[in-house]
Amino acid sequence: MTTTVSIDVASCKTLAPYVLRPPRDARPRAARKTVRKKEMAVEPNDKQALNITMSAHLTAVAERRDVAAFEELFRYYGPRVRAYMARLARDGQLAEELMQETMMAVWNKSAQYSPDKGNVSTWIFTIARNLRIDAYRKANRPGFDPNDPAFVPADTAPADQTLEGMEDAARLHEAMAQLPSEQLQLLKLSFFDEASHGTIAETLGIPLGTVKSRIRLAFAKLRSTLEDKQ
Amino acid sequence: MSIVHHLDDDVLLEYATGTLAEGWSIAVATHLALCPHCRERYELMELTGGALLDTLEPVPASPDSWTALMARLQDETGAQPAAATPAVPPNGGQPVLPEPLRSYVGSDVDGIAWKSLPGAAQFLIPTSDGETMVRLLRIPAGKPVPEHTHRGREFTLVLSGAFSDGEDVFRRGDIEVADSSLMHTPVATPDADCICLAVTDAPLKFKSWMVRMVQPMLGI
Numbered sequence: 530m531t532t533t534v535s536i537d538v539a540s541c542k543t544l545a546p547y548v549l550r551p552p553r554d555a556r557p558r559a560a561r562k563t564v565r566k567k568e569m570a571v572e573p574n575d576k577q578a579l580n581i582t583m584s585a586h587l588t589a590v591a592e593r594r595d596v597a598a599f600e601e602l603f604r605y606y607g608p609r610v611r612a613y614m615a616r617l618a619r620d621g622q623l624a625e626e627l628m629q630e631t632m633m634a635v636w637n638k639s640a641q642y643s644p645d646k647g648n649v650s651t652w653i654f655t656i657a658r659n660l661r662i663d664a665y666r667k668a669n670r671p672g673f674d675p676n677d678p679a680f681v682p683a684d685t686a687p688a689d690q691t692l693e694g695m696e697d698a699a700r701l702h703e704a705m706a707q708l709p710s711e712q713l714q715l716l717k718l719s720f721f722d723e724a725s726h727g728t729i730a731e732t733l734g735i736p737l738g739t740v741k742s743r744i745r746l747a748f749a750k751l752r753s754t755l756e757d758k759q
Numbered sequence: 760m761s762i763v764h765h766l767d768d769d770v771l772l773e774y775a776t777g778t779l780a781e782g783w784s785i786a787v788a789t790h791l792a793l794c795p796h797c798r799e800r801y802e803l804m805e806l807t808g809g810a811l812l813d814t815l816e817p818v819p820a821s822p823d824s825w826t827a828l829m830a831r832l833q834d835e836t837g838a839q840p841a842a843a844t845p846a847v848p849p850n851g852g853q854p855v856l857p858e859p860l861r862s863y864v865g866s867d868v869d870g871i872a873w874k875s876l877p878g879a880a881q882f883l884i885p886t887s888d889g890e891t892m893v894r895l896l897r898i899p900a901g902k903p904v905p906e907h908t909h910r911g912r913e914f915t916l917v918l919s920g921a922f923s924d925g926e927d928v929f930r931r932g933d934i935e936v937a938d939s940s941l942m943h944t945p946v947a948t949p950d951a952d953c954i955c956l957a958v959t960d961a962p963l964k965f966k967s968w969m970v971r972m973v974q975p976m977l978g979i
């Protein structure tokens with residue numbers, strides 16, 4: 530199967546169906562306060578709307594090779610993926626290249642995204658993470674294969690996974706904001722700086738056992754928030 | 760029989776964030792293939808990774824970033840998204856080794872060229888991480904797991920048969936994560952040979968650790 534796509538840069542701007550969140554300063558005063566106090570703005574309904582919009586863009590890329598939709602994804606995720614890459618790359622050029630690689634993979638693998646798995650941010654995070662492992666460790670990342678005949682599927686499939694995925698992501702943002710700051714800090718160090726828990730313990734000057742128990746507490750809290758929703 | 764011995768949050772998280780070296784990751788990914796319980800916990804961690812990506816302070820892309828990307832899109836529009844290729848069952852049946860382990864081994868269990876060890880057989884699985892030793896072990900029914908060092912970190916994942924470790928029995932899919940503080944002597948249960956995946960610190964690393972331990976005792 531071959532699809533020819535003609536790309537018209539000028540038309541990309543006009544089709545944008547989604548207005549990106551305004552820059553930080555333009556947000557209402559109340560929202561800015563939340564940012565300072567809890568380190569991040571948490572507006573679950575916003576997050577859910579964002580997920581739904583991004584999911585629609587990604588589906589449009591997969592189904593129609595829609596360049597305008599891809600630009601929306603790029604405008605939102607590009608700078609975030611670049612920030613993620615920059616946490617390990619001291620060299621801004623390398624972070625830019627890895628971000629471009631990630632966005633190319635988003636374009637090329639869009640057919641593998643399934644809206645019933647929900648969250649675009651998570652899907653893009655996994656692509657970026659794997660590219661980062663590849664770039665910095667020159668190592669493979671072994672992963673399981675749900676199509677493998679030896680794969681053991683879960684007993685129950687939720688009735689409406691799409692909505693559930695979207696709601697979960699929104700609730701998760703809410704739950705993360707409620708975590709004690711030392712637990713949130715640990716999660717950020719783990720995900721962004723790709724530091725082993727031993728290294729994190731050394732950096733923070735706390736015992737490894739404390740790192741492990743904070744991780745356990747954090748995920749216990751996040752899990753219970755998602756389980757409580759019924 | 761469902762799995763009763765699972766992975767801890769901290770190991771799962773190191774796998775989710777990409778910190779865990781390849782050798783350990785093979786055991787984690789293979790356990791995840793067999794264990795919906797841990798998979799659900801793992802999915803929450805990836806969801807958390809996505810949520811954290813949303814919270815990162817954006818770093819503006821280079822001014823010509825989009826133009827550069829567009830140029831690449833135009834070059835590569837011939838390249839179609841790769842369709843997910845369903846894995847073909849080796850004999851139309853259910854393999855003993857799940858992915859990704861089967862690909863690392865190069866075949867299912869009946870195709871393995873076992874090398875004999877005193878009291879067992881092993882098959883070494885090469886990795887590129889330089890810090891782990893990964894191998895399949897086949898332990899005869901009723902016999903102890905050989906070369907059991909009790910030093911450094913050790914993941915043991917059962918693929919067929921079972922072993923007993925004092926009071927606990929480990930069956931297909933069960934994983935034991937041990938460190939040097941755990942004194943134990945796993946023994947294959949008497950009904951069948953036990954095949955398991957064993958991941959340990961690489962011998963070199965282990966040796967240097969040994970030297971550090973021995974030095975004070977020798978007074979050097």
Ligand SMILES: [Zn+2]
Nearest residue numbers: 765766794797
């Ligand atoms: Zn498990």
